[in-house]
Amino acid sequence: MDLDESFSSESSVDSDEELQEAFAAGKLRPGLNLELPASSKTINNTAGLNQTLLTIKKNLPWLERLDVTSKPATTHKDLISQSETDVHDDFKRELRFYCQAQATVLEVIPRLHSMSIPTKRPEDFFAQMAKSDDHMKRVREKLVEKQTAIERSEKAKKLRELRKYGKKVQIEVIQKRQKEKKEMLDAVKKYRKGQKDKLDFLENLPGEKKNSQNKKSADNLRPNKKREFKNKKFGFGGQKKRSKMNTKSSALDMSEFNPNINQKKPGKTGKGKPKPGNKNKRPGKARRQKAKSRKK
Amino acid sequence: KDQLFVINEMCEMRNCSKCIYLEAKKKQDLYMWLSNVPRGPSAKFLVENLHTMSELKMTGNCLKGSRPLLSFDQEFDKEAHWSLIKELLIQTFSTPNHHPKSQPFFDHVYTFSIADNRIWFRNYQILEEDGSLAEIGPRFVLNPIRIFEGSFGGPTLFQNPHYVSPNDLRHLMRKRGAQKYMSRIQAKKSLEMRRGQPSYETDPTDDVFVTIRPEDAEEDS
Numbered sequence: 085m086d087l088d089e090s091f092s093s094e095s096s097v098d099s100d101e102e103l104q105e106a107f108a109a110g111k112l113r114p115g116l117n118l119e120l121p122a123s124s125k126t127i128n129n130t131a132g133l134n135q136t137l138l139t140i141k142k143n144l145p146w147l148e149r150l151d152v153t154s155k156p157a158t159t160h161k162d163l164i165s166q167s168e169t170d171v172h173d174d175f176k177r178e179l180r181f182y183c184q185a186q187a188t189v190l191e192v193i194p195r196l197h198s199m200s201i202p203t204k205r206p207e208d209f210f211a212q213m214a215k216s217d218d219h220m221k222r223v224r225e226k227l228v229e230k231q232t233a234i235e236r237s238e239k240a241k242k243l244r245e246l247r248k249y250g251k252k253v254q255i256e257v258i259q260k261r262q263k264e265k266k267e268m269l270d271a272v273k274k275y276r277k278g279q280k281d282k283l284d285f286l287e288n289l290p291g292e293k294k295n296s297q298n299k300k301s302a303d304n305l306r307p308n309k310k311r312e313f314k315n316k317k318f319g320f321g322g323q324k325k326r327s328k329m330n331t332k333s334s335a336l337d338m339s340e341f342n343p344n345i346n347q348k349k350p351g352k353t354g355k356g357k358p359k360p361g362n363k364n365k366r367p368g369k370a371r372r373q374k375a376k377s378r379k380k
Numbered sequence: 381k382d383q384l385f386v387i388n389e390m391c392e393m394r395n396c397s398k399c400i401y402l403e404a405k406k407k408q409d410l411y412m413w414l415s416n417v418p419r420g421p422s423a424k425f426l427v428e429n430l431h432t433m434s435e436l437k438m439t440g441n442c443l444k445g446s447r448p449l450l451s452f453d454q455e456f457d458k459e460a461h462w463s464l465i466k467e468l469l470i471q472t473f474s475t476p477n478h479h480p481k482s483q484p485f486f487d488h489v490y491t492f493s494i495a496d497n498r499i500w501f502r503n504y505q506i507l508e509e510d511g512s513l514a515e516i517g518p519r520f521v522l523n524p525i526r527i528f529e530g531s532f533g534g535p536t537l538f539q540n541p542h543y544v545s546p547n548d549l550r551h552l553m554r555k556r557g558a559q560k561y562m563s564r565i566q567a568k569k570s571l572e573m574r575r576g577q578p579s580y581e582t583d584p585t586d587d588v589f590v591t592i593r594p595e596d597a598e599e600d601s
Binding site: 178 | 421433436438441443444445448453454457460464470474484485486487489491493495496500502504506510511517535536537538539540
């Protein structure tokens with residue numbers, strides 16, 4: 085019985101006093117603490133590991149293994165800081181791997197060259213690649229797509245900028261014109277009032293260019309073609325399509341009937357009989373043909 | 381576990397000395413065994429963050445069968461278990477010189493680095509001899525679980541203390557949700573207990589017509 089009691093009291097691990105002691109000692113942090121299974125099973129048989137390493141180690145020449153241990157190369161050293169290796173900073177992590185590979189490449193290639201082993205694949209060497217041509221085509225298409233998307237967005241941005249700039253320029257031009265007009269009027273007024281006796285302000289007028297260059301000719305001031313068509317169709321009283329067709333009332337309308345024209349026989353004021361002398365004025369067929377051949 | 385011994389026999393039949401065995405469990409977790417088949421050591425890893433070669437962001441390409449250059453981090457030489465794993469990796473991944481199925485030129489490099497007690501693998505294509513690289517092939521992270529003395533079995537030489545099995549991880553995540561609710565309930569209860577009983581009855585409308593004397597008002601501000 086005694087044993088049972090003591091056993092039960094010992095088995096209550098998280099009794100209040102013990103927790104308080106642990107908290108005071110700084111082992112616990114505030115918040116709800118989860119009890120992880122105690123990892124007493126960490127086995128690290130260093131001696132055994134080393135032993136096995138020696139047994140399996142093959143002393144092959146380096147050319148068989150091609151393995152290199154390398155620090156990351158110094159090309160992007162400013163971007164990687166050797167001390168802090170935060171795994172979750174993707175960019176830095178990948179950069180570190182990239183630099184490590186670079187360092188290896190820079191070490192191995194000269195070494196292979198010194199052993200007179202060709203390392204670079206010549207252009208005419210065709211063999212099966214790890215990724216099919218189809219796949220590489222898709223990869224290239226994706227890259228091109230990204231490129232065009234970037235270019236399109238750039239163009240859109242530029243257009244937006246241009247529009248803003250264009251608006252600014254337009255406002256400036258309008259203001260300049262207004263200023264010039266005002267100055268001109270002032271100069272004219274002064275001349276009229278007798279303050280300025282010379283008429284030089286009329287010499288250098290800004291609008292004096294060739295007429296062809298001036299886009300504001302009468303032709304260009306006509307309305308749009310579309311506008312013209314619509315005017316013709318709908319303007320000045322509606323449709324003219326059927327304006328010349330007869331209706332009942334217009335067919336019975338006799339106000340424009342002139343009997344002198346339509347009911348009298350021709351002859352009084354007409355041409356009359358052609359004179360017999362008329363024929364002589366035109367040479368005959370043979371004469372005409374001779375004239376024709378002579379002309380040629 | 382019985383099935384793993386069969387792999388040894390299969391390898392012996394085919395005259396292989398190294399074996400990479402990938403097993404997927406629950407259609408969620410992928411484990412990789414790397415083993416020296418006759419009687420050498422073997423290591424079991426959990427494969428995480430796997431991206432295959434068919435991803436369109438991997439733009440590099442290499443000859444099929446060309447011998448890889450292997451690049452290791454300096455951390456591999458600092459601990460015994462990392463050194464053993466390094467030796468296994470070298471022997472498994474390096475292609476023998478003048479192997480009949482290998483291609484003669486060197487155009488890709490495998491990178492093994494250690495970060496956060498895991499091995500990160502990358503495969504780069506060597507574009508130019510001056511060191512410009514493009515990523516080809518798969519990328520994954522190996523989380524070592526155990527190293528055994530025998531092939532696919534035997535006494536354990538090393539067990540990773542930082543390793544949490546994916547099942548345990550999922551269990552913890554689920555429990556965390558439950559913990560939030562439980563701790564809220566408990567906080568409410570403890571507030572009730574701590575609040576105590578009101579010592580005498582007060583009328584809340586007593587404060588309505590209190591006028592503060594000017595001297596007291598100045599003190600407060």
